[in-house]
Amino acid sequence: MLICIGFLKIALFLFGNSNEISCSLKTCYNNNMVKISVIVNTRNEGKNLARCLGGVYESVDEIVIVDMESTDDTKKIAKQFNAKIYDHKHLGYVEPARNFALSKATGEWILLLDADEIISAQLFAKLK
Secondary structure, rough: EEEHHHHHHHHHHHHHHOOHHOOOOOOOOOOEEEEEEEEEEEOOOOOHHHHHHOHHHHHHHHEEEEOOOOOOOHHHHHHHHEEEEEEEEOOOOHHHOOOHHHHHOOOOOEEEEEEOOOOOHHHHHHHH
16 A cells, blocks of 8 residues: 555544544554555755654654665665665656655555655654
């Protein structure tokens, strides 16, 4: 199942604290633990990446980074979060790299994040 952060925010707005979203993000689906992957496509996101990954690191099973020829410390930061790092040619748009990242993610649920997006503690609390 693919989860975009925008959809997650909409679901929280619609359902609040209802049973439909009562499990945590590293969670259960039909009472079975499911593996959650996070995908972040990067290009020179060193200034944002630590905050982004810090918000999800403890709550997901896998972090997949697809880097598009960064020249800063993006990959070094991703390694600090035990991310699986893949390289992709920078084409000027993200869709091919995102599709490549989706092929590398192994989770049953996949959360797509931009490097400048942060999942707040309040959002995780609502998911529990």
